[in-house]
Amino acid sequence: MIIVNIDVMLARRKMSVTELSERVGITMANVSILKNGKAKAIRIETLDKICRALDCQPGDILEWVPGDEGNWEK
DSSP states (O other), rough: EEEEEEHHHHHHHTOOOOOHHHHSSOHHHHHHHHHOOOOOOOOOOHHHHHHHTTTTOOOHHHOOOOOOTOOOOO
């Protein structure tokens, strides 16, 4: 399963969800969906913008952990 660690990076950068939302150009609701692990997908373009805003690598935000495979289609 993939874990989204946006909250960790926001804390490290001392940035609010509101500020990230404004910098990336997505709604606060969508940032919250990512932050709370409820997202089913993320566009590469959005991931690029988040990495630019947080000055980080995709691997700083996305983490794979073994476990619940969910209902992914094969």
